[in-house]
Amino acid sequence: MHTRLSSLSVYVHIPFCRARCAYCDFNTYAGLESLLPRYVAALCREVELAGNRWGDFSLATVYFGGGTPSLMTPEMVERVLNALSLAFCMPPDVEITLEANPGTVDGHKLRQLRSLGVNRLSLGAQSAHDAELRLLGRIHTWGEVVATVQEAREAGFANLSLDFIFGLPGQTLERWQETLEAALGLAPEHLSLYALTVEEGTPLWEQIEQHLLPAPDDDLAAGMYEYAEERLAAAGYSHYEISNWAREGYACRHNLTYWHNEPWLGVGAGAHSWLDGRRWANLSHPEDYIRALERGEMPVAEHERIELATEMGETMMLWLRLAEGADALRFRERFGVELEAVFGGELAELCEVGLLEWDGRVARLTPRGRLLGNQVFLRFI
Ligand code: SF4
Structure with a gap:
């Protein structure tokens, strides 16, 4: 049994960046911005094809992620939004997020984006220290982050994430x-804090391999995370997901779709989708993606049907990322079986080692479980 819901979240991937950051292994390309006009036309074509099949869905959220979506002109964003509203039902309260990098937007552009209906801005700030920003290979300074936040406020963005x-x-x-402290000084509605992972093959990894930089210290990083938990709680933010904090009413609705394991459609190069009990991934290089759509073909690279047992385990893994945890009642409503009957053994063992709390109704990560989340998640997949 697969749940079919009437609302859908759409992720729009923009795989272009001005320059490649030293730690980045995302599906993104520097120096290919000239492809943007053809890429946007391809995105609109993909949205139209998806609408032919799933047009009865109403959109709950739209998320322009990347890459650097703020490299798009407002006209390009408008074209994609128009394509989405033609292909699907687009209610007035749809959450529309756009990821932006400081240094790629100004007040004028932000006002245009806001007037198109973009109502949530997610800014990649990364550090309040310019030396750290240089180490990460970011294209902006902290001063530019502060200026962009101010311009976003002036443009009318009342939902800002850093x-x-x-x-x-x-x-x-x-x-x-x-x-x-500098982040709190900007009073964002939402904060995402990620521990650096050094991905093999990135410039940062090479520098560490060659002993030009020290390897990150995991214990120190855990201390930084614990400090952030305390400090942000004191500042009135709710820690609603392992890496995410929000003021009341500002949890990211789009990302909650992922963590609730509800359906989403990903459009764009390398985007993944999860819909109708199937998961698929698009061709990852923008040239291949564009060419497929110019030929009128769906740009799908891989495709798999998700069995019920897999969906149950993945749903548990995602639910447990959230402070609200995994609810036994919701599990039964969704899958028609008792949570205890499927995962009773795993839940008991994880409680025993102090990574989980489970009272027979809701299972939640303990503070230690939040630090060692991967050890918990592995038990369910
Ligand atoms: S801006 Fe983001 S996606 Fe682009 S290279 Fe840097 S980390 Fe990667």
């Missing part, structure tokens, strides 16, 4: 505390 990375090579707890 991303930061901690556990950088050589970063001290004090430096991280200063970044957090």
